[in-house]
């Protein structure tokens with residue numbers, strides 16, 4: 001097992017990783033920018049190293065600084081968390097060159113899944129159902145028109161290097177297609193330095209359902225059920241739950257086994273998420289994330305399995321002790337991502353938290369690096385913390401979430417807590433009736 005893990009991240013996920021390390025008896029190194037000197041994960045770590053000024057490219061994305069921090073502290077492994085360098089294959093390789101373990105998948109798998117065209121081809125070859133579309137990249141307008149006629153309008157033009165919903169354009173009709181192609185290419189080139197695009201059937205009212213997987217890198221892999229992340233604003237997840245209110249146990253077993261089998265064949269190492277759109281009872285692969293995800297706690301709450309503990313153990317070369325039959329989904333869990341943003345305009349609201357009180361009681365979990373007097377810096381994402389609630393049934397979970405949200409106090413800054421207090425009392429949500437557009441419609445109606 002590793003002796004000392006350097007946590008190459010900040011915020012709630014840095015704290016989450018630190019907790020897993022402590023329980024495993026592994027020493028921890030926190031790294032931080034000058035903006036994060038007072039962060040909770042820095043206070044609680046065994047050692048800490050300042051790696052640069054506030055801008056992420058000079059600190060959390062600064063590979064030479066991170067290597068130096070490993071060298072100084074003698075860390076033998078790096079946990080990248082999510083975001084920053086978590087899906088950077090080059091970083092994983094550089095660490096390996098320095099005899100430092102990267103706590104994540106093999107570099108080749110990070111690379112394949114980071115290119116959406118490659119990812120889709122790979123998924124398809126592994127027997128995972130994909131969205132109908134072009135066979136790889138689109139090289140000309142003529143080809144795009146041919147494929148679009150074949151799959152039928154509306155179609156979606158997507159960037160191979162895409163992320164965060166960027167480089168994606170819908171063409172409702174034949175007339176829109178050339179324009180969608182050129183704007184998607186321009187946007188992708190500007191955002192990712194790569195203008196490769198591909199074409200997909202545009203699904204009109206899908207849900208976003210993703211399957212959690214875990215593998216030991218030697219052909220043993222399992223799935224841990226699904227998460228429903230359909231409540232999104234601008235392609236950003238806002239509320240996530242497990243299990244999905246619309247998936248039957250038979251569907252879970254079927255799509256879960258398909259994913260687990262694919263990961264066995266790939267000899268996938270570590271945790272991963274296979275994302276699908278789900279419409280009319282069918283699953284369509286959109287991408288795979290090769291990291292721990294923000295919403296992983298809902299899966300932990302319904303399975304009782306500590307995903308980061310498992311992730312660290314398989315990265316250290318331990319065999320996966322869990323069998324598929326050990327994974328039992330119990331009850332229901334919901335996560336709300338509480339952001340430092342105005343609840344209606346979503347304007348970022350960094351600043352000092354003057355009062356802070358977290359809800360408690362049975363089935364409540366708060367993953368947050370905030371505390372009374374903490375100043376949320378303007379430089380990074382606006383996540384204040386995640387409220388995760390577990391109940392025996394979805395109904396109990398919703399009732400518990402209602403009272404937990406009412407207990408949660410974060411003063412001094414704007415947060416999205418009032419939005420969640422409204423959502424949890426909304427009929428469509430209570431009944432589980434929502435697709436990926438529901439939240440945007442709901443927010444627009446309120447204007």
Ligand code: ADP
Nearest residue numbers: 131162163164165166200201202203286287436
């Ligand atoms: P990104 O990496 O940019 O987040 P994804 O492929 O994960 O890109 O897609 C992000 C979101 O875009 C999805 O959650 C969904 O809301 C929408 N989307 C992607 N593909 C399709 C599709 N074929 N039809 C309809 N919506 C889609």
